[in-house]
Amino acid sequence: MRIMIVDDSGTMRTIQRRCLEKLGVTSIVEAPNGQVALDLFDQTTIDLVLTDWNMPIMDGLTLLKEIRSRNKEVPIIMLTTLACKTNVVSALAAGVSDYLIKPFTPELLQEKLDKWISTRV
Amino acid sequence: MTSASATKTDLKVEYINPVITATKTVFETMLDCKVERTDLILKENSALSYEVSGVIGISGKISGTIVLSLSHRTALEVLYRLVGTKTSVIDDEVCDAVGELTNMIAGQAKAQLERYELSVSIPTIVTGRNHLIQYASNVKPMCILFDSGIGPFAIEVGFASPN
Numbered sequence: 001m002r003i004m005i006v007d008d009s010g011t012m013r014t015i016q017r018r019c020l021e022k023l024g025v026t027s028i029v030e031a032p033n034g035q036v037a038l039d040l041f042d043q044t045t046i047d048l049v050l051t052d053w054n055m056p057i058m059d060g061l062t063l064l065k066e067i068r069s070r071n072k073e074v075p076i077i078m079l080t081t082l083a084c085k086t087n088v089v090s091a092l093a094a095g096v097s098d099y100l101i102k103p104f105t106p107e108l109l110q111e112k113l114d115k116w117i118s119t120r121v
Numbered sequence: 122m123t124s125a126s127a128t129k130t131d132l133k134v135e136y137i138n139p140v141i142t143a144t145k146t147v148f149e150t151m152l153d154c155k156v157e158r159t160d161l162i163l164k165e166n167s168a169l170s171y172e173v174s175g176v177i178g179i180s181g182k183i184s185g186t187i188v189l190s191l192s193h194r195t196a197l198e199v200l201y202r203l204v205g206t207k208t209s210v211i212d213d214e215v216c217d218a219v220g221e222l223t224n225m226i227a228g229q230a231k232a233q234l235e236r237y238e239l240s241v242s243i244p245t246i247v248t249g250r251n252h253l254i255q256y257a258s259n260v261k262p263m264c265i266l267f268d269s270g271i272g273p274f275a276i277e278v279g280f281a282s283p284n
Binding site: 008009010011012014015018054056080081082083084085086101102103104105 | 146147150151200203204213214217218220221224225227228229231232235241243
Protein backbone atom coordinates (compact mmCIF):
# COMPACT_ATOMS: atom_id res chain seq x y z
CA MET A 1 0.00 0.00 0.00
CA ARG A 2 1.66 3.19 -1.23
CA ILE A 3 -0.09 6.51 -0.73
CA MET A 4 0.80 9.80 -2.37
CA ILE A 5 0.25 13.15 -0.62
CA VAL A 6 0.10 16.15 -2.96
CA ASP A 7 0.13 19.58 -1.35
CA ASP A 8 2.27 22.68 -1.83
CA SER A 9 2.27 23.27 1.92
CA GLY A 10 4.86 21.28 3.86
CA THR A 11 2.78 21.83 6.98
CA MET A 12 -0.25 20.16 5.40
CA ARG A 13 1.85 17.28 4.06
CA THR A 14 3.20 16.67 7.57
CA ILE A 15 -0.29 16.66 9.10
CA GLN A 16 -1.52 14.19 6.46
CA ARG A 17 1.57 11.97 6.75
CA ARG A 18 1.09 11.69 10.52
CA CYS A 19 -2.54 10.67 10.05
CA LEU A 20 -1.45 7.97 7.62
CA GLU A 21 1.28 6.74 9.96
CA LYS A 22 -1.29 6.43 12.75
CA LEU A 23 -3.26 4.15 10.42
CA GLY A 24 -0.17 1.98 9.92
CA VAL A 25 0.73 3.25 6.44
CA THR A 26 4.50 3.34 6.05
CA SER A 27 4.94 3.74 2.30
CA ILE A 28 4.19 7.39 1.63
CA VAL A 29 5.40 9.59 -1.21
CA GLU A 30 4.98 13.35 -1.27
CA ALA A 31 4.71 15.90 -4.06
CA PRO A 32 4.52 19.70 -3.85
CA ASN A 33 2.40 20.13 -7.00
CA GLY A 34 0.36 18.21 -9.54
CA GLN A 35 3.14 17.89 -12.12
CA VAL A 36 5.56 16.21 -9.71
CA ALA A 37 2.68 14.00 -8.54
CA LEU A 38 1.80 12.97 -12.09
CA ASP A 39 5.43 12.10 -12.83
CA LEU A 40 5.53 9.95 -9.68
CA PHE A 41 2.22 8.34 -10.62
CA ASP A 42 3.62 7.38 -14.02
CA GLN A 43 6.83 5.99 -12.55
CA THR A 44 5.58 3.92 -9.62
CA THR A 45 2.56 2.11 -8.24
CA ILE A 46 0.32 4.40 -6.21
CA ASP A 47 -2.68 2.88 -4.37
CA LEU A 48 -4.33 6.09 -3.14
CA VAL A 49 -3.89 9.79 -3.88
CA LEU A 50 -4.59 12.55 -1.39
CA THR A 51 -4.41 15.90 -3.14
CA ASP A 52 -4.85 19.60 -2.55
CA TRP A 53 -6.58 21.70 -5.24
CA ASN A 54 -4.80 25.08 -5.29
CA MET A 55 -1.16 24.46 -6.15
CA PRO A 56 1.39 26.10 -8.45
CA ILE A 57 2.50 24.53 -11.77
CA MET A 58 -0.35 21.98 -11.89
CA ASP A 59 -3.45 22.19 -9.70
CA GLY A 60 -5.31 19.32 -8.11
CA LEU A 61 -8.23 19.30 -10.54
CA THR A 62 -5.88 18.97 -13.52
CA LEU A 63 -4.00 16.22 -11.70
CA LEU A 64 -7.29 14.44 -11.02
CA LYS A 65 -8.24 14.56 -14.71
CA GLU A 66 -4.78 13.39 -15.81
CA ILE A 67 -4.80 10.44 -13.42
CA ARG A 68 -8.35 9.48 -14.40
CA SER A 69 -7.30 9.44 -18.06
CA ARG A 70 -4.77 6.75 -17.05
CA ASN A 71 -6.50 4.96 -14.19
CA LYS A 72 -10.22 4.86 -13.37
CA GLU A 73 -9.88 2.83 -10.18
CA VAL A 74 -7.30 4.41 -7.88
CA PRO A 75 -9.03 6.33 -5.04
CA ILE A 76 -8.35 10.08 -5.21
CA ILE A 77 -9.32 12.19 -2.22
CA MET A 78 -9.42 15.97 -2.69
CA LEU A 79 -8.44 17.83 0.48
CA THR A 80 -8.95 21.54 -0.12
CA THR A 81 -10.09 24.90 1.19
CA LEU A 82 -12.43 25.21 -1.81
CA ALA A 83 -15.85 24.62 -0.30
CA CYS A 84 -18.15 26.06 -2.99
CA LYS A 85 -20.69 23.78 -4.61
CA THR A 86 -19.27 24.53 -8.05
CA ASN A 87 -15.86 23.21 -6.95
CA VAL A 88 -17.32 20.03 -5.48
CA VAL A 89 -19.41 19.44 -8.63
CA SER A 90 -16.35 19.96 -10.86
CA ALA A 91 -14.32 17.49 -8.84
CA LEU A 92 -17.10 14.90 -8.83
CA ALA A 93 -17.52 15.29 -12.61
CA ALA A 94 -13.77 14.70 -13.02
CA GLY A 95 -13.97 11.49 -11.00
CA VAL A 96 -12.88 12.36 -7.48
CA SER A 97 -13.54 9.58 -4.97
CA ASP A 98 -14.01 11.75 -1.91
CA TYR A 99 -13.88 15.44 -1.01
CA LEU A 100 -12.73 16.82 2.33
CA ILE A 101 -12.80 20.52 3.12
CA LYS A 102 -10.09 22.26 5.16
CA PRO A 103 -10.16 22.94 8.05
CA PHE A 104 -10.56 19.36 9.23
CA THR A 105 -9.92 17.47 12.43
CA PRO A 106 -7.31 14.69 12.34
CA GLU A 107 -10.09 12.30 13.34
CA LEU A 108 -12.15 13.17 10.26
CA LEU A 109 -9.18 12.78 7.94
CA GLN A 110 -8.29 9.43 9.50
CA GLU A 111 -11.90 8.27 9.12
CA LYS A 112 -11.89 9.13 5.39
CA LEU A 113 -8.49 7.56 4.85
CA ASP A 114 -9.43 4.41 6.77
CA LYS A 115 -12.51 3.99 4.59
CA TRP A 116 -10.59 4.20 1.32
CA ILE A 117 -7.53 2.27 2.48
CA SER A 118 -9.80 -0.63 3.46
CA THR A 119 -11.04 -0.83 -0.14
CA ARG A 120 -7.48 -1.32 -1.39
CA VAL A 121 -6.23 -3.96 1.08
CA MET B 122 -27.21 58.32 6.99
CA THR B 123 -27.65 58.45 3.24
CA SER B 124 -28.75 55.41 1.32
CA ALA B 125 -25.32 55.24 -0.34
CA SER B 126 -23.47 55.11 2.98
CA ALA B 127 -25.99 52.63 4.39
CA THR B 128 -25.29 50.35 1.45
CA LYS B 129 -21.54 50.61 2.02
CA THR B 130 -21.94 49.76 5.71
CA ASP B 131 -24.15 46.80 4.91
CA LEU B 132 -21.58 45.55 2.43
CA LYS B 133 -18.81 45.74 5.03
CA VAL B 134 -20.84 43.68 7.48
CA GLU B 135 -21.66 41.27 4.70
CA TYR B 136 -17.96 40.78 3.90
CA ILE B 137 -16.59 40.86 7.42
CA ASN B 138 -18.92 38.50 9.24
CA PRO B 139 -17.99 35.50 7.06
CA VAL B 140 -14.30 36.23 7.73
CA ILE B 141 -14.88 36.38 11.50
CA THR B 142 -16.83 33.12 11.42
CA ALA B 143 -14.17 31.49 9.25
CA THR B 144 -11.38 32.63 11.59
CA LYS B 145 -13.12 31.12 14.61
CA THR B 146 -13.78 27.85 12.78
CA VAL B 147 -10.22 27.49 11.53
CA PHE B 148 -8.59 28.28 14.89
CA GLU B 149 -10.92 25.95 16.77
CA THR B 150 -10.67 23.07 14.28
CA MET B 151 -6.99 23.16 13.33
CA LEU B 152 -5.42 24.58 16.51
CA ASP B 153 -7.93 23.45 19.16
CA CYS B 154 -7.98 27.07 20.23
CA LYS B 155 -10.95 29.22 21.22
CA VAL B 156 -10.84 32.80 19.99
CA GLU B 157 -12.62 35.91 21.17
CA ARG B 158 -13.13 39.07 19.17
CA THR B 159 -11.94 42.02 21.22
CA ASP B 160 -12.33 44.99 18.87
CA LEU B 161 -13.23 46.11 15.38
CA ILE B 162 -11.59 49.23 14.01
CA LEU B 163 -11.37 51.08 10.70
CA LYS B 164 -7.71 51.21 9.72
CA GLU B 165 -6.50 54.72 9.10
CA ASN B 166 -2.94 53.78 8.19
CA SER B 167 -1.29 50.68 6.81
CA ALA B 168 0.92 49.67 9.74
CA LEU B 169 0.08 46.34 11.32
CA SER B 170 0.58 45.64 15.00
CA TYR B 171 2.04 42.18 14.61
CA GLU B 172 5.16 40.62 13.17
CA VAL B 173 3.96 37.92 10.75
CA SER B 174 1.20 38.42 8.19
CA GLY B 175 -0.42 36.02 5.74
CA VAL B 176 -1.87 37.98 2.81
CA ILE B 177 -4.42 36.61 0.35
CA GLY B 178 -5.95 38.41 -2.61
CA ILE B 179 -9.60 37.87 -3.47
CA SER B 180 -11.08 38.57 -6.89
CA GLY B 181 -14.43 38.11 -8.57
CA LYS B 182 -17.57 40.25 -8.51
CA ILE B 183 -15.90 42.00 -5.58
CA SER B 184 -12.18 42.21 -4.95
CA GLY B 185 -9.98 42.77 -1.97
CA THR B 186 -7.50 41.39 0.51
CA ILE B 187 -7.64 39.31 3.68
CA VAL B 188 -4.67 39.55 6.05
CA LEU B 189 -4.02 37.34 9.07
CA SER B 190 -1.50 39.09 11.31
CA LEU B 191 0.10 37.24 14.22
CA SER B 192 2.52 38.16 16.97
CA HIS B 193 5.88 36.37 16.99
CA ARG B 194 4.76 34.12 19.86
CA THR B 195 1.40 33.32 18.27
CA ALA B 196 3.01 32.43 14.94
CA LEU B 197 5.41 30.00 16.65
CA GLU B 198 2.53 28.44 18.55
CA VAL B 199 0.56 27.97 15.30
CA LEU B 200 3.38 25.82 13.91
CA TYR B 201 3.65 23.88 17.18
CA ARG B 202 -0.07 23.17 17.34
CA LEU B 203 -0.27 22.13 13.70
CA VAL B 204 2.75 19.82 13.47
CA GLY B 205 4.43 19.73 16.89
CA THR B 206 7.58 21.55 15.78
CA LYS B 207 9.12 23.95 18.31
CA THR B 208 11.21 26.86 17.10
CA SER B 209 12.13 30.31 18.37
CA VAL B 210 12.52 32.04 15.01
CA ILE B 211 10.17 32.92 12.16
CA ASP B 212 11.49 30.44 9.61
CA ASP B 213 10.11 28.84 6.44
CA GLU B 214 8.09 26.30 8.41
CA VAL B 215 6.39 28.99 10.48
CA CYS B 216 5.62 31.01 7.34
CA ASP B 217 4.20 27.93 5.61
CA ALA B 218 1.95 27.20 8.61
CA VAL B 219 0.72 30.81 8.76
CA GLY B 220 0.11 30.77 5.01
CA GLU B 221 -1.94 27.62 5.23
CA LEU B 222 -4.00 29.00 8.10
CA THR B 223 -4.66 32.18 6.07
CA ASN B 224 -5.60 30.05 3.09
CA MET B 225 -8.16 28.12 5.14
CA ILE B 226 -9.72 31.31 6.54
CA ALA B 227 -10.03 32.79 3.04
CA GLY B 228 -11.43 29.54 1.68
CA GLN B 229 -14.07 29.29 4.40
CA ALA B 230 -15.07 32.94 3.95
CA LYS B 231 -15.20 32.49 0.16
CA ALA B 232 -17.68 29.64 0.56
CA GLN B 233 -19.99 31.94 2.52
CA LEU B 234 -19.70 34.59 -0.19
CA GLU B 235 -20.31 32.15 -3.04
CA ARG B 236 -22.67 34.46 -4.94
CA TYR B 237 -19.70 36.78 -5.67
CA GLU B 238 -17.90 33.98 -7.58
CA LEU B 239 -14.60 34.66 -5.85
CA SER B 240 -11.16 33.30 -6.59
CA VAL B 241 -8.49 33.16 -3.90
CA SER B 242 -4.78 33.70 -4.55
CA ILE B 243 -1.95 31.61 -3.13
CA PRO B 244 -0.94 33.25 0.19
CA THR B 245 2.03 35.56 0.56
CA ILE B 246 3.80 35.94 3.91
CA VAL B 247 5.22 39.25 5.12
CA THR B 248 7.42 39.37 8.22
CA GLY B 249 9.21 41.96 10.30
CA ARG B 250 8.29 44.56 12.85
CA ASN B 251 6.09 47.42 11.60
CA HIS B 252 5.75 46.00 8.12
CA LEU B 253 3.21 47.63 5.81
CA ILE B 254 0.38 46.19 3.77
CA GLN B 255 -0.73 48.72 1.16
CA TYR B 256 -4.34 48.63 0.00
CA ALA B 257 -5.87 50.19 -3.09
CA SER B 258 -6.70 53.86 -2.53
CA ASN B 259 -10.47 53.19 -2.60
CA VAL B 260 -10.24 50.51 0.10
CA LYS B 261 -10.51 51.29 3.82
CA PRO B 262 -9.69 48.02 5.54
CA MET B 263 -11.40 46.93 8.73
CA CYS B 264 -9.17 45.44 11.40
CA ILE B 265 -10.68 42.82 13.70
CA LEU B 266 -8.68 42.16 16.86
CA PHE B 267 -8.85 38.79 18.57
CA ASP B 268 -7.52 37.21 21.72
CA SER B 269 -6.94 33.49 21.87
CA GLY B 270 -5.38 30.71 23.89
CA ILE B 271 -2.18 31.17 21.85
CA GLY B 272 -2.05 34.94 22.10
CA PRO B 273 -3.52 37.97 20.35
CA PHE B 274 -3.85 38.33 16.59
CA ALA B 275 -5.68 40.42 14.00
CA ILE B 276 -7.55 39.96 10.76
CA GLU B 277 -7.70 42.77 8.22
CA VAL B 278 -10.37 42.75 5.57
CA GLY B 279 -10.28 45.27 2.74
CA PHE B 280 -12.82 44.97 -0.07
CA ALA B 281 -13.61 47.40 -2.82
CA SER B 282 -17.36 47.87 -3.09
CA PRO B 283 -18.90 46.93 -6.43
CA ASN B 284 -19.48 49.83 -8.78
